[in-house]
Ligand SMILES: Nc1nc2c(ncn2[C@@H]2O[C@H](COP(=O)(O)OP(=O)(O)O)[C@@H](O)[C@H]2O)c(=O)[nH]1
């Protein structure tokens with residue numbers, strides 16, 4: 001605000017802004033503009049020093065959205081790996097165990113080189129840390145729930161290949177089991193469309209449910225239905241499928257049992273690679289994390305043929321869905 005003082009000592013214009021003679025303060029012959037105040041109003045509120053340029057930080061958001069993943073894939077090839085399986089089949093535990101193995105540098109062919117979703121990994125790993133006097137908690141992972149029930153959030157890992165010294169970006173969603181349930185029961189696949197850009201899918205089945213005679217048939221039946229749905233969804237050409245049999249610390253189902261699932265895939269002329277994992281372990285002779293390094297190596301074993309730059313839509317093949325819209329590179 002511009003301030004005035006008046007040479008008439010009875011005038012209160014400097015306090016009230018009202019001139020004793022009822023003149024406009026600028027026009028009154030007794031009024032004087034305060035010099036110092038005229039100096040520079042425009043600097044009021046300006047910081048004394050410019051703020052330093054902020055270094056990029058981890059986003060406070062949890063998992064990456066599909067747009068984040070698209071942006072990253074636009075710059076560098078990445079491996080999108082889906083995980084599908086019934087609720088409680090061990091999907092989240094698998095991710096937690098993968099993260100903890102990496103943190104302890106216990107992956108065979110890879111070492112940890114970064115993650116854009118560390119906070120989410122930390123969140124889902126928290127349960128696994130609440131051990132009581134050396135004994136593991138009954139429930140190691142929180143039930144997976146997504147903020148937006150329609151959109152997948154993906155976890156990101158950058159792994160350095162020990163032999164080739166190259167880095168590999170891995171994107172894996174932690175989906176609620178209900179997504180697989182509704183794919184099986186009602187063929188609800190719209191929200192799984194992003195999996196069309198995946199190069200492998202881990203199908204988790206609870207190994208303990210295959211061991212117990214009263215749950216076995218149902219577990220096998222539902223896994224067969226899941227395979228049927230995926231074959232449909234991918235029009236007969238799904239990405240590489242892995243049957244991940246979890247909880248192998250509690251025992252391994254026989255070949256004959258596993259064959260009942262594998263033969264369904266063979267019926268569709270699809271290979272189903274079987275892997276046994278124990279994300280956690282109640283059996284001292286089977287260390288937690290068993291089978292996970294092998295699963296990871298088998299998943300990202302394939303050499304990519306310079307797909308870093310996709311000039312033409314056809315080159316994307318089934319990854320078209322993860323392509324950046326023109327102009328967003
Ligand atoms: N003993 C044992 N328990 C496991 C293993 N994997 C998962 N679990 C248990 O199964 C529970 C459910 O697993 P979770 O990963 O949350 O299932 P999701 O619903 O498929 O994500 C976990 O809290 C663990 O207690 C495993 O390899 N061994």
Ligand SMILES: [Mg+2]
Nearest residue numbers: 091092143144
């Ligand atoms: Mg889960």
